[in-house]
Amino acid sequence: MAANILIVDDEQAIADLVEVYLKNENYNVFKFYNGKDALNCIENEKLDLAILDVMLPDVDGFSICQRIREKHNFPVIMLTAKEEEIDKITGLTLGADDYITKPFRPLELIARVKAQLRRFTKYNPSEPNQEEHLIAFSGLVLDMDTHECTLNEKKLSLTPTEFSILWVLCSNRGRVVSSEELFHEVWGDKYFTNSNNTVMVHIRHLREKMHDSTEHPKYIKTVWGVGYKIEK
Amino acid sequence: MAANILIVDDEQAIADLVEVYLKNENYNVFKFYNGKDALNCIENEKLDLAILDVMLPDVDGFSICQRIREKHNFPVIMLTAKEEEIDKITGLTLGADDYITKPFRPLELIARVKAQLRRFTKYNPSEPNQEEHLIAFSGLVLDMDTHECTLNEKKLSLTPTEFSILWVLCSNRGRVVSSEELFHEVWGDKYFTNSNNTVMVHIRHLREKMHDSTEHPKYIKTVWGVGYKIEK
DNA sequence: TCGCGATATTCAGAAAATCTTAAGATTTTA
DNA sequence: TAAAATCTTAAGATTTTCTGAATATCGCGA
Missing domain, CATH: 1.10.10.10 (Winged helix-like DNA-binding domain superfamily/Winged helix DNA-binding domain)
Incomplete structure (x- = not known):
């Protein structure tokens, strides 16, 4: 069974792009342009991984990450723009399992996603590990x-x-x-x-x-x- | 069976972070942002180790540590912010098996945790210890x-x-x-x-x-x- | 077969990633 | 408190990789 991945970014272009890359690798994608809808999704879907933009207009990535940690527990990858001031994002990336700075290359993203999924299933051996890499x-x-x-x-x-x-x-x-x-x-x-x-x-x-x-x-x-x- | 570890810190970011590190190492994590819930957990779960922030808003780490010593007995590691005045925390760390000052490095935390678990299971040889050090x-x-x-x-x-x-x-x-x-x-x-x-x-x-x-x-x-x- | 646009090849300069070094800052130890 | 050990930063050197231009070749249709 393909993994369910959540992607949240208010820059629609980025979110759409990521969606394409992930679908290309046969993942199921849940895509949102704001934090609110994403939080909703977290409650209702059985997700395996989340890719979150740090800076969202409504609910920031950090808060979403916390919510994920509270009830569910799956890997979180944070997206940060390189120009974003360090003091603004420091702390916001806390709790993430990995982070990627924009702009990034598709394969880099995919590689990180796979690494996280594998690391996670390694510690949850009930889930079969599909040699996606x-x-x-x-x-x-x-x-x-x-x-x-x-x-x-x-x-x-x-x-x-x-x-x-x-x-x-x-x-x-x-x-x-x-x-x-x-x-x-x-x-x-x-x-x-x-x-x-x-x-x-x-x-x-x-x-x-x-x-x-x-x-x-x-x-x-x-x-x-x-x-x-x-x-x- | 992986060890059950309690982490208590009112700074949610810290607690989340520690949770990530511990889960990375395949531990079961019980995480709380206040002392009250933690005390509750102590009564109801079979824990193997606790990581406590010294300064909590409700029940301080010292008291929780005492409670652990009274009924149950498992290792306790205290977390202290470096800036916290010595006279405030001295005494509070009494009874702890180890303490770590914030900010700490992931590996340091893990190392201490493993050391405590190993030390403990050494004296309780019934529990098998397959923690990799x-x-x-x-x-x-x-x-x-x-x-x-x-x-x-x-x-x-x-x-x-x-x-x-x-x-x-x-x-x-x-x-x-x-x-x-x-x-x-x-x-x-x-x-x-x-x-x-x-x-x-x-x-x-x-x-x-x-x-x-x-x-x-x-x-x-x-x-x-x-x-x-x-x-x- | 010829012409034309698409694909190949080559290569040199540009760009990017890594390596090296050393000086100064910080932390630990004595 | 001083000395030693360790860490960080920065600058320049080096290596590897990427790119764009010039030129050659190929495949298709007229």
């Missing part, structure tokens, strides 16, 4: 824990960006992912580019490291006019 | 009791911070721990910084003491763009 198929293994990638038992040393791209491609295995989509999934909405051959360059490096030829790519195939895909 | 693997031994570290039978004299970092890395062996996460785990939520290379400097010292080269580190490996890890 591993992608493995036909000789290719991606481990988000160690950031390691193995191809036919041989370790590939990938850069963070390369790893992210490969992860996104693999988790969308069997489906074509466009350059733009790839860019969004890997870099987030942090950056803007329209002439986007950066992705291409990284794909090139990936293929090189995987000894994948461009002509007959075994792994990363290019679909003309659409994007890239990895066969199922 | 030792980490040992491939020539490296860490003992949280003595804060001692041995590498291939040779003792390394680590500073408290160094020890904590190594402990966190070792207890997350096989997984990358980011700089932020390390900071979070070692220094606690209290100290919030997002740009500091303190962790890095300590890592450097650690590697030096372990005779671990930066180029081919046998122990603490850096995963670019992600963090540090120790191989499983």
